Amino acid sequence: MSPRRLFAMAFKESLQIWRDPRSLAVALLMPLMQMVLLGYGVSLDIKHVPLCVYDEERSDASRALVTSFLASGWFSAAKMLQSERAVREALDRGECIGAVTIPVDFSRVLASTGRAPVQAVFDATDTNTATIAIGYAKGVIALASADFAARWGAQHGLSAPRVGTIDLEPRVWFNEGLDSRNFIIPGVVAVILALVGAQLTSLTVSREWERGTMEELISTPVKALEVMLGKLAPYFAIGLFDAAFCLLSAVFWFDVPFRGSIATLGLTTGLFTLVVLGIGYLLSVRIKSQLGASQIALLLTMLPTTILSGYAFPIDQMPAAVRAITLFVYARYYVTILRAVFLKGSSLGDLLLPILALAATAAAIVWVAARSFRKRLD
Amino acid sequence: MNREMTGESGEFAVRAEGLCRRFGALQAVRDLSFAVARGEIFGFVGPDGAGKTTIMRMLAGVLLPDKGEIFLEGIDVVAEPERAKPILSYMPQRFGLYEDLTVAENIFFYGELFELPWRVRRARARQLLQAAGLLSFERRLAGQLSGGMKQKLGLVCALLHTPKVLLLDEPTTGVDPLSRRDFWAILYNLRESGVTILFSTAYMDEAERCSRLALMHEGEIRLCDSPARLKAAMPGALLEVVSADPRAAHKALTGAPGVLGLLLMGDRVHVRVDNALRRKGELEARLLGEGVGPAAIQPIEPGIEDVFVALLGQEGAA
Ligand SMILES: Nc1ncnc2c1ncn2[C@@H]1O[C@H](COP(=O)(O)OP(=O)(O)OP(=O)(O)O)[C@@H](O)[C@H]1O
Numbered sequence: 040m041s042p043r044r045l046f047a048m049a050f051k052e053s054l055q056i057w058r059d060p061r062s063l064a065v066a067l068l069m070p071l072m073q074m075v076l077l078g079y080g081v082s083l084d085i086k087h088v089p090l091c092v093y094d095e096e097r098s099d100a101s102r103a104l105v106t107s108f109l110a111s112g113w114f115s116a117a118k119m120l121q122s123e124r125a126v127r128e129a130l131d132r133g134e135c136i137g138a139v140t141i142p143v144d145f146s147r148v149l150a151s152t153g154r155a156p157v158q159a160v161f162d163a164t165d166t167n168t169a170t171i172a173i174g175y176a177k178g179v180i181a182l183a184s185a186d187f188a189a190r191w192g193a194q195h196g197l198s199a200p201r202v203g204t205i206d207l208e209p210r211v212w213f214n215e216g217l218d219s220r221n222f223i224i225p226g227v228v229a230v231i232l233a234l235v236g237a238q239l240t241s242l243t244v245s246r247e248w249e250r251g252t253m254e255e256l257i258s259t260p261v262k263a264l265e266v267m268l269g270k271l272a273p274y275f276a277i278g279l280f281d282a283a284f285c286l287l288s289a290v291f292w293f294d295v296p297f298r299g300s301i302a303t304l305g306l307t308t309g310l311f312t313l314v315v316l317g318i319g320y321l322l323s324v325r326i327k328s329q330l331g332a333s334q335i336a337l338l339l340t341m342l343p344t345t346i347l348s349g350y351a352f353p354i355d356q357m358p359a360a361v362r363a364i365t366l367f368v369y370a371r372y373y374v375t376i377l378r379a380v381f382l383k384g385s386s387l388g389d390l391l392l393p394i395l396a397l398a399a400t401a402a403a404i405v406w407v408a409a410r411s412f413r414k415r416l417d
Numbered sequence: 418m419n420r421e422m423t424g425e426s427g428e429f430a431v432r433a434e435g436l437c438r439r440f441g442a443l444q445a446v447r448d449l450s451f452a453v454a455r456g457e458i459f460g461f462v463g464p465d466g467a468g469k470t471t472i473m474r475m476l477a478g479v480l481l482p483d484k485g486e487i488f489l490e491g492i493d494v495v496a497e498p499e500r501a502k503p504i505l506s507y508m509p510q511r512f513g514l515y516e517d518l519t520v521a522e523n524i525f526f527y528g529e530l531f532e533l534p535w536r537v538r539r540a541r542a543r544q545l546l547q548a549a550g551l552l553s554f555e556r557r558l559a560g561q562l563s564g565g566m567k568q569k570l571g572l573v574c575a576l577l578h579t580p581k582v583l584l585l586d587e588p589t590t591g592v593d594p595l596s597r598r599d600f601w602a603i604l605y606n607l608r609e610s611g612v613t614i615l616f617s618t619a620y621m622d623e624a625e626r627c628s629r630l631a632l633m634h635e636g637e638i639r640l641c642d643s644p645a646r647l648k649a650a651m652p653g654a655l656l657e658v659v660s661a662d663p664r665a666a667h668k669a670l671t672g673a674p675g676v677l678g679l680l681l682m683g684d685r686v687h688v689r690v691d692n693a694l695r696r697k698g699e700l701e702a703r704l705l706g707e708g709v710g711p712a713a714i715q716p717i718e719p720g721i722e723d724v725f726v727a728l729l730g731q732e733g734a735a
C-alpha cells in the first residue's frame with residue numbers, strides 16, 4: 040500500500056465526481072428529494088381522507104360535528120348521503136374511505152345525558168390507511184366531545200373537571216399518526232443511504248471499463264486495494280455527508296425526537312455506508328457496464344431496504360419464512376439501530392448484536408470486493 | 418544491429434517464447450516467439466485483426482497468454498506481472514487517459530501512480546510537454562484535445578517515469594504528419610537513453626523507422642528482420658510503372674509472363690518481376706499493345722508494403 044497512490048486515486052476520483060453532473064445529482068440532490076418525498080409521504084399522505092356523511096338529524100349540533108370533521112384537515116367531504124343504503128354503496132364503490140352516520144336523536148340524547156353515539160364505518164381494504172383514519176376520527180370526536188362537555192357542564196352548573204363521562208382513550212389514537220412518523224423517518228435515512236451509496240459506487244469501476252481508461256490503469260504498479268480504497272474514499276465522505284443531512288433533517292425538520300448518542304449513530308452509520316458502498320463497488324467490478332451495475336445495485340439495495348428492513352412494514356407482522364430471510368438483510372440491523380438510538384436512546388451496549396451483525400456484513404462485503412478486482416482484461 | 422534471435426534472456430530487454438492466445442474459437446496469437454535487444458525499436462506490422470493488440474496486452478501483463486512465456490528485463494511477466502509494471506509503460510490503442518481530467522491532472526495522476534519525486538515529475542513533464550508541443554494546453558481537459566494531441570499526451574504520461582520497456586499500440590493512428598514527426602523525435606531521443614520500444618502499426622511507411630520489424634498475419638510472425646534485410650530478401654525485383662491510367666495499366670499487366678505480383682499505389686503500379694532488366698522492355702511493349710498508352714517504367718527499391726504484399730501474395734498462390 041502506497042499512501043501516495045491511494046491519495047492520487049482518491050483525488051482523481053473526486054475530480055471526476057465533481058465534473059460529472061450525474062454523479063453530483065445523485066450525491067447531492069437525490070437525498071434532498073427522497074427526504075421530502077419519503078418524509079412527507081409518511082406523515083401527510085393520509086391527509087384528506089375522503090369521508091361521506093349521513094346526517095339523519097340535521098341540527099346545529101350535528102352540523103357542528105360534521106364541520107369539526109372537515110375542519111380538522113384530515114378529512115375531506117366526499118358526499119352527503121341520505122340513507123343507510125347509500126352509505127354502504129358509497130363505501131363499496133370506493134367513493135370514500137370512511138362514512139359517519141349521525142343518528143336522528145343525536146342532539147336530544149347529547150343534551151339530556153351528555154353522551155351520544157355516532158357511528159363511523161371505514162373501508163379497511165388498506166389496513167394502514169384505515170387504522171390511521173380511525174385514529175383521526177377518534178381524535179376529532181374527542182376534541183368535539185370535549186367541547187360539548189365543557190359547554191354542557193357549564194349549562195348544568197358543573198365545573199369542567201367533574202365531567203368524568205368523557206372517555207379520553209381516543210387520545211392514544213390521536214397520537215398514533217405522529218408515532219408512526221417518528222417510527223418511520225429514522226428508517227428513511229437507511230433507505231436514502233442505500234439508494235445513493237450503491238448507485239454512486241456502482242458506476243465507478245464500470246465507467247473505467249466503458250471509457251477504456253482501465254486498460255492503462257491496470258498496466259501501472261497501482262495495487263487492487265489502492266484502487267478500491269482510493270475510489271471508495273470520496274464516496275464514503277459523500278455518504279457520511281448525505282447521512283448527516285438526512286439525520287439532521289429528521290431531527291430539526293420532521294421533529295423526530297433524538298434521545299441517543301451521536302457517537303453510536305456515527306459509528307453505525309459509517310458501517311452501513313461501508314456496506315452499501317461495498318455492494319455498489321462489487322457490482323461495478325463484476326459487471327463491466329455502468330447501466331447493468333447500477334440497475335442491479337438498485338435492486339439489491341432498494342428491495343431489501345424498503346421491504347425487508349422493517350422500515351415501513353413491521354418485521355414481527357411478516358410471515359415466519361420472510362422473517363427468517365430478514366435476518367440476512369443488512370438494512371434491517373441499521374433500521375433497528377436507528378430507531379433505537381432515536382426513540383429509545385439505546386447505547387452501544389444495548390445494540391451490541393445488531394452492530395456486530397452490521398460490522399460483520401461490512402467486513403465480508405469489503406473483503407469480497409477487494410478480492411474480486413483483478414488487474415486483468417479477462 | 419542484426420542479432421541472433423536466440424540467446425540468454427539477460428541480453429534481451431524483451432523475450433517471448435511460444436506465446437498462444439485464443440478467444441473462443443479464434444486463435445488470435447499462435448506460437449509466437451521473438452526477442453528484442455535493449456535500445457531497439459521493434460515494430461509489429463500487420464493488417465487489422467493480425468493480433469498486434471493481443472500481443473501488446475500480453476507483454477504489458479494485462480492479458481494472460483494461454484501458453485508461452487514472456488520476459489521483460491529478466492522479469493517473468495506471466496508469473497509476476499506486478500513486478501514488471503514499474504519498469505514498463507503501455508499505451509493502449511484506444512485513448513487510455515481520463516478525458517474529464519486536464520492535461521496537468523492526468524500527468525499528476527500517472528506521476529503519482531509511479532511514485533515519482535515531485536521535482537522529477539515537474540521537470541520531466543515540462544520537458545516532455547515541450548517536445549510534444551503541448552505546453553500551452555496544460556489546463557485543457559484531455560477530452561477536448563485533438564486526436565494527435567491526445568496521442569502525444571498519452572506518450573508524455575507513458576514516459577514520465579522513464580520506463581525500461583515502452584509498449585505502444587498503434588500510437589500514431591489518426592495523427593497528422595506534423596504531430597507524427599514530434600512523436601518520432603521523442604521516441605528517437607529515448608533510444609539513446611537505452612529504452613526499448615515495441616510498437617505496432619498498420620502504416621507501412623512508419624515501419625521503416627524501426628530497427629527491426631515483425632510482419633504479422635493471422636496471429637503469426639511471418640518474417641522478422643531489419644527493414645533493409647527484409648527488402649533485400651524479397652524474392653524478385655521491383656519495377657515502378659507510372660502511367661496516365663494506372664488502373665488500366667494494372668489490369669493490362671495482370672498475368673503477364675514473369676510478373677510475380679502487382680500493387681496499385683496511387684498514380685503508379687508496383688510490379689514485382691523475376692528479372693527486372695529482362696522484363697522492363699516486355700512490359701512496356703505489353704502496355705502499348707493493350708492500348709494503355711506510353712508509360713515510364715523503372716526499377717525501384719521495394720518498400721515494406723511491397724515486401725508484405727509479396728509475402729502474402731506468395732501464400733495466396735501456394
Ligand atoms: N477480447 C476479445 N474477445 C474476442 N476476440 C478478440 C478479443 N480481442 C481480440 N480478439 C480477436 O482477436 C483477433 C486479433 O485481435 P487484435 O486486436 O489483437 O488485432 P490487431 O492486430 O490489434 O487489429 P487492429 O489493427 O484492428 O487493432 C481479432 O480477430 C479480434 O477479433
Ligand SMILES: [Mg+2]
Binds near residue numbers: 470471
Ligand atoms: Mg489493435
